[in-house]
Amino acid sequence: MQEDFHHALKFKYDLCIGCAHCTGACPTGAIHVEDGHPRLDPNRCVDCGRCYIACPVNAIYIEQDDFQTVYDCKYPVLLMPSIFMAQFEDKIKEKTILSALYHIGFKHVFECEKSVDFLKGEMQKASDENDGLKPLISTFCPAIVRLIQVKFPVLVPNLYLMKPPLDLTALYIRKLLTEEDNIPEEDIGIFYVTPCAAKIAAIKSPATEEESPVTKVVNMNFLYSKVMRVIKQGEYQLCDDARTRFHRLSKASLNYTLTGGEASMLKEGRNLAIDGIHNVSEFLEKLEDEDIQDIDFLELRACDESCCGGILTANNRFLMTERQRKRMQKSPDEVDSEDNDLLNYTDYLAQHKRVLGHVEPRSMEKMDDDLAIAMQKMKRAFEINQNLPQVDCRICGYQSCKALSEATVKGDAEVEQCIFIQRILEHCDKMDISETMKVMTKIWGTKKTSSSIAKNLNL
């Protein structure tokens, strides 16, 4: 039995109004409505966060580790994607932000993309040496790795099994602090600032690793607010330049998190960058069909505008991208080990660059473990679906008519949940109104189906 995926997305049923917008937004059909509230299929959800964006009442939240652990930790270090800086208005200087972070309690602040200068050469090497499966697919975005596992299992062997910058930089930090600063390994806590739910899920139950080198996770919007408060209240002291290990990143490193950042690092071959999970799905479908050939490398990101569009960023994704680009203009084309001391550890990182685990296909599509039964179920689902209205109205609680027919065959739903079928059965005297009302109440709860609504409307 496969272990369930860990999910960082949770529903607050007390706030939820049962509108099912999340059901419609989900790219893997992981959410259906029962008893007036959304239910998540943990094996389908890829933590992309489309439901979080779709929810009109903020009833979906992203769990994070208790921030208090920063103060319990002897040597807390912050590891953040460089776009953390892009959330702030231009007039707030980099040094001010860093000072606020030190004031909050972090001993050092590192940017994840510090390892991109190392990764750059490795990627070109892997692409040049790849004479087998094409294209190589980046494992940078964890929502995409899971999407491929559940929806495109045929493409699992194409995943490029190199640790992403986050993991490599975390390894470097541990090495640096234990060897140069003589900090005991157990005292070091690496707090990763996440722009999205997928990174949290990947750290809590990695698809590609046995264990993550990151200790705890902090949500980006939460830390943004904390920093803003420190800045506005002027509590911090400007940090000493000598103390900070915050170094300049190269242009390519800053570009890495933006759409096209990975693909543009490869100078040879056909390398594509696609952002937005629906765009990615459309492309992977074609790739799986053999319709697209001769691509060497695919950079795929679940969010529009990549990580700047992460659901936990505190600012507009287009503005953040623009600020990141501006920062790039002021950055050096190339850096050496004097600018970026991570480059002193390339041998160590090269030894650990490959992911330890093994990515397994875990298809959500299959109807049953037994091929013969799966085939029967598939046949039955086709027959049911042919008789459904294809309106995809979601009144049955499922994303589409097709989803209802499959859930019916699996025994999770009844075809009577379709409002068209209910009307037809009433018309044929096979169901009476009280029975159909009962079905509707089971899906949508008592509140939405109460007779008092008629009274409220003076009907």
Place this chain on the structure above:
Amino acid sequence: MDFQYHVEGGDFTNAGSTSSEVKRMLKKMGVRPDIVKRTVVALYEAEVNIVAHAYRGDIFVDLEPDKVCITLKDEGPGIPNVEWAMQKGNSTASPKVREMGFGAGMGLPNIQNNSDEMHIDTEVGVGTTISFVNHFA
């Protein structure tokens, strides 16, 4: 389970739609990913052959719990020398076509490589029937 699809010669926009459909079914059945891939590669190749060379054709898919049998029957020019065409690199494509990277003589060998059993029946001026079988275990 039996399915039938129609393919129009020359319709490159829709070439590959049958292999896409069949792929979806194999995924729903939970067929091993590498076998899904083999089947899609073979079917796509054969389907595009009809679009590129024949006037029209029909694809018959017989899905069973342990295997899939696919037959592609077209009305078209037929293949004059099957044995020769089955050899890697042999192609009747003109130099002009080859210059563009088509007609490398890999079509039929590719279908054979990606299927467990393959059979070709062809008559010049009438058409070609290709059938192949892939087992799920």
